[in-house]
Amino acid sequence: MDLGLWIEWIVKAIILIVVLLIGFMYLTYMERKFLARFQNRYGPNRAGPVGLLQPMADGIKLIFKEEVIPKQADKLIFILAPVITVIPAWVILAVIPLGSIQLFGRTIDFSLAGDLNVGILYIMAVTSISVYGIVLAGWSSNNKYALLGGIRSSAQMISYELALGLAFVGPAMMASSLSLARIVEAQSKTVWFAVLQPIGFVVFLVAALAEINRSPFDMPEAEQELTAGYHVEYSGMKFAMFMLTEYTKMIVVSVIAATLFLGGYHFPFLTDRWPWLGPLVLFAKVIILLFGIIWVRATLPRVRYDQLMALGWKVMLPAALLNVFITAGVMYVLGMIA
Amino acid sequence: MITVSLIIFLIVAVITLGSALMVVTARNLVHAALWLVVALFGVAILFGLLQAGFLAVVQVVIYIGAIVILIIFAIMLTQRNALEIGSRFNENWGWALGISALVFAALVWAIVSWPGFHVQAQPLDARFDSVAELGKALVASNGYALPFELASVLLLAALIGAIVIAWERKPEER
Numbered sequence A: 001m002d003l004g005l006w007i008e009w010i011v012k013a014i015i016l017i018v019v020l021l022i023g024f025m026y027l028t029y030m031e032r033k034f035l036a037r038f039q040n041r042y043g044p045n046r047a048g049p050v051g052l053l054q055p056m057a058d059g060i061k062l063i064f065k066e067e068v069i070p071k072q073a074d075k076l077i078f079i080l081a082p083v084i085t086v087i088p089a090w091v092i093l094a095v096i097p098l099g100s101i102q103l104f105g106r107t108i109d110f111s112l113a114g115d116l117n118v119g120i121l122y123i124m125a126v127t128s129i130s131v132y133g134i135v136l137a138g139w140s141s142n143n144k145y146a147l148l149g150g151i152r153s154s155a156q157m158i159s160y161e162l163a164l165g166l167a168f169v170g171p172a173m174m175a176s177s178l179s180l181a182r183i184v185e186a187q188s189k190t191v192w193f194a195v196l197q198p199i200g201f202v203v204f205l206v207a208a209l210a211e212i213n214r215s216p217f218d219m220p221e222a223e224q225e226l227t228a229g230y231h232v233e234y235s236g237m238k239f240a241m242f243m244l245t246e247y248t249k250m251i252v253v254s255v256i257a258a259t260l261f262l263g264g265y266h267f268p269f270l271t272d273r274w275p276w277l278g279p280l281v282l283f284a285k286v287i288i289l290l291f292g293i294i295w296v297r298a299t300l301p302r303v304r305y306d307q308l309m310a311l312g313w314k315v316m317l318p319a320a321l322l323n324v325f326i327t328a329g330v331m332y333v334l335g336m337i338a
Numbered sequence B: 001m002i003t004v005s006l007i008i009f010l011i012v013a014v015i016t017l018g019s020a021l022m023v024v025t026a027r028n029l030v031h032a033a034l035w036l037v038v039a040l041f042g043v044a045i046l047f048g049l050l051q052a053g054f055l056a057v058v059q060v061v062i063y064i065g066a067i068v069i070l071i072i073f074a075i076m077l078t079q080r081n082a083l084e085i086g087s088r089f090n091e092n093w094g095w096a097l098g099i100s101a102l103v104f105a106a107l108v109w110a111i112v113s114w115p116g117f118h119v120q121a122q123p124l125d126a127r128f129d130s131v132a133e134l135g136k137a138l139v140a141s142n143g144y145a146l147p148f149e150l151a152s153v154l155l156l157a158a159l160i161g162a163i164v165i166a167w168e169r170k171p172e173e174r
Helices: A004-036 A054-063 A075-095 A119-129 A132-139 A142-174 A180-189 A198-211 A236-261 A275-300 A306-337 B004-025 B029-049 B053-077 B093-112 B130-139 B145-166
Strands: A100-103 A106-109
Touching: A004 A054, A004 A236, A004 A275, A054 A198, A054 A236, A075 A119, A075 A132, A075 A236, A075 B029, A100 A198, A119 A132, A119 A142, A119 A180, A119 A306, A119 B053, A132 A142, A132 B053, A142 A180, A142 A198, A142 A236, A142 A306, A142 B053, A180 A236, A198 A236, A198 A275, A198 A306, A236 A275, B004 B029, B029 B053, B053 B130
Parallel strands: none
Antiparallel strands: A100 A106
């Protein structure tokens, strides 16, 4: 393997993590600011101009907090759990296509891992292991509330993973490939899959909200019932890592939704002319989706646990299955005509 | 001949086997389940080294993402003080060792006597779409259509069976 390739990979990986970290910091700011406006308040406005330094202040505060490890906790797993939670949120974006440009006589592909032929399945795999951090954090704390939060969230994530996986099938069938680059290409040739796959898109958005434990499905963190859920015993930077994961996952699902259903880095006419705009176009789509997620949190109350399970198994799963059947049927009929 | 992939293979193999040993010897059930995750992840990396990306990813989705999660779920719902009692071995460990050694020897013999064993594996063509080939093989009538359908029917039967067992009957229906 040549050295240039290694340098390219390392530089890309560092850029990705830096972007995600800064994205996390300012997503908390964005959420607090927007929530405040939704509720007719000002939100953070003391640290720096219009409160722009608030995330820094929060970070510094959390670093200097005392880290408490409960006496009865399983120490190794208690310390490992935040790390296990963060890793899937960071590695999942490696397969997202961002377009490519010609520079210095070689094609530079913006995406990290290039075009993986099982890209969608890679996303499924990483999503399916992201449950571990939460379950282990809940179990190792040796606290009833934390354990209940962990069990709830694992049940919730397993249930909604099915609908999420079936929502992935639609775009994969339309593009007749599991590669994300092919899926974006297919959308650049026709229209966005959100138009062709309305049921799949809605199922994906709802299941993704449940998968990242966001409101109205933030059941594992229900303050009224579970004090704080799986991370109740965590403090200081370990707590910050759970928060980091939650916000990073918001960014990640927005990127995936934009890639699978909203054309990814491609925007008609714009990126055909200037391919280097690809990452910026994706960024704009992600900001819009993130605004939607925050809007949902400001609007909807938390659903009850049994309602959550009923929705997952009795509505989302059949709808996702139906979507797969309809897509297959329409594609078969169109294939017969053509 | 020592290549990079051979070194990676050896490291991964040692980690996989070591963590598999830890699964059966760990005193804490949750720790055992986590060692199982490490072992299964090692197998996924081995699939990846063989350019079987689809199998590697499916290994992670199904075994690590579903099966071990269910195992951990079941452990978490059991009593915590039932986790760390007793020795890991009982009086039958000699028999177990003998039978495992026999099965291992039989498997090694079967693989070595397979004619493809001594052929050097060639790297796949970059344009070769292993996912599409696998998909076609699963539904082709001269491929694996029959085993595939049989497995589907079996899984469906298991699904229905599970629903019947878990079905909450109303008192008047009994």
